[in-house]
Amino acid sequence: MKEFFEVMDIEAVLELAARFRTTDVEAVALQEAPGRVLADDFKAPADIPGFDRATMDGYAVQATATFGAGEGSPAYLTIVGSVGMGQRPDFTVGPGQAARIATGGMLPPGADSVVMVEHAEVLDATTIEVYKSVAPGQHVVTRDEDAAQDHLLLGAGCLLRAQEIGLLAACGVSRINAYKQPRVGILSTGDEVVPVENEPLPGQVRDVNTHTLSALVRRAGGIPMCYGIVPDRYEPLLAACTRAVSETDMVLVSGGSSVGTRDLTMEVLDRLARSHILVHGVSISPGKPTILAQCSQKPFWGLPGHVTSAMVVFIVLVQPFLAQLAGQRPTRSVRTRARLARNLASTQGRTDYVRVRLVNKAGEQWAEPILGASGLIRTMVQADGLLAIDLNCEGLERGAEVDVILFE
């Protein structure tokens, strides 16, 4: 049946992500929310900080009273009170008056600015000399400067970093609605694959992919659910895939770089309930024999068996689908610029992802390609990121400026 499929390019595959629904929404305590995705738009419930606040230690004043003040011609102001931290001042600052205030204190009515303590001198219990003028609003944060009531602060789909958590805390939010973390089923196939705990016989290798993909899923905010190693036979593979599809939000079957296993995965996909194949082959290297199907409304990936190929496909293709399931607004992968340390040939008609190590030489960042077959995990261990060589590019020359997608 594979003759009906044409190799698709990366962009076309990524567009398919929009077919899939996000996970359900659940309430999450703020302290558990870092790294989660906000499910609702969030508007400021009130002005934040809610009052005019000093940003320096000093004296709350009316700025006009300091205009023209300088070393030779200080302004004389009368102290009318002190602002207690966390207190609303019960007095007013008029023209020619001042109030002691500490950083974070609430400006008394009448005051519009703060003279820094370093720019004033205490003459007696009720008088200060000011040596430097201030402008209205200086050393003050106004009552709605962090957030104005009803203003949209965070959109649905926002990934919550430390600062978004802080903003929610400032607004008095201790529980949010977040999308559930997608559960990702991971299956390894291959008659040569044995569990990590086993001593492989000659011809056997340990199950590297389950562990690698599981770490990638977790890093990307998903919950890995491992279904172990499934033999390269129709019945057990169908049973394991059926179970994984019913219990998770997305399935990754890895293994099957050989034609036989690939055909087997296709056969199983053909029989799975409510399943149809969307992609069979992607113009990407490594990773060409990638399969994507929709099974019971869920994405189902057949990943290459070579660990490096599986990782590249995960980073470039699977992760954006995971973000879609998690309700996350599209974000660009983290990139850095570097200069290429050697010539690289490439085949037109496919996007090549080359593993590179970043090295600093004479203040410049260089990307050194790591050579080695895509079955070698050490090539990923030695690498800091991936360099993409475009579909229409025949290669890159030493010294070329390139974008490197950094591993997270």
Added chain:
Amino acid sequence: MKEFFEVMDIEAVLELAARFRTTDVEAVALQEAPGRVLADDFKAPADIPGFDRATMDGYAVQATATFGAGEGSPAYLTIVGSVGMGQRPDFTVGPGQAARIATGGMLPPGADSVVMVEHAEVLDATTIEVYKSVAPGQHVVTRDEDAAQDHLLLGAGCLLRAQEIGLLAACGVSRINAYKQPRVGILSTGDEVVPVENEPLPGQVRDVNTHTLSALVRRAGGIPMCYGIVPDRYEPLLAACTRAVSETDMVLVSGGSSVGTRDLTMEVLDRLARSHILVHGVSISPGKPTILAQCSQKPFWGLPGHVTSAMVVFIVLVQPFLAQLAGQRPTRSVRTRARLARNLASTQGRTDYVRVRLVNKAGEQWAEPILGASGLIRTMVQADGLLAIDLNCEGLERGAEVDVILFE
């Protein structure tokens, strides 16, 4: 007492990290190990993959038998067997012979390369024609190509990403020794600070710093332990700090941007058992009033109260200390190049950290400074990273190429 201290520059503060000991070591299951730090050097216990392996579907051959083969002059080879996946072949491939093999299969003795299935044609049950020559080693991964026995694969202090987990799995490791995740005690001070759940009265603000710092600690691989809001008074602050120092590996007291609170923190540090102050003031903006002490051999930070200042100090200074406690080899923060979107003035003698948003314009990446007081959390929400303006620099001009430290 603060007159005895001089403002220190960032490099000098970072050098102090080496004074502090790493956390203890514990055994961790491989599936729990992503993001943890390896405590021991790791050498390959055996050759990996341990046998010569095909990387393509096709025929295992002696390369010499294909030399000179081409479309017009195929080489004729005799099939002497098939390699089963996960099996050790019980036959030998001699000159002029070939064996069917799938990707990942073990090369039979005698064979040194693999002819791709696309480059051969089956003539009858025992004969193939080969249309393209192969070189010795082609389409083969050799027995120690991923790792050679006793070779150092990962050094102590290595942060375990998905690929290091994969390498350990390939070597049969299902449990590792990792440094314990440092516990970080977080205290907020300030009489104006109320818990997030409370409705602040005029003059009060909610406890943003506990939540923000807690999220940063977690993201950096530590375990946040929150001690709540402590009043700005000597006895309760001493009691809370004493408890935090005894229960954690590092303490962060935030708040105290006002001179009074700073002095109070210094007084408490003076009285804490086995405590001495290392740093009082750093040439960094925002964040100058940062305090670092050593208490019972543990780092104790007095962070500025303004949330943005506290975050900048965390990213630039605290995080490297956390990495030191966690046994992690020094790593550089993730950076990207961009062009500055407007002129920026800076004061010589201190390193300025400016919050920036990254914007793509006409294929170029620009860094747009976010303006606003360091008490405003929204300035961090709008930012993608920090731009450092060096100690000796008076400012940067629009269009300058700059390095942006990306938020993780």
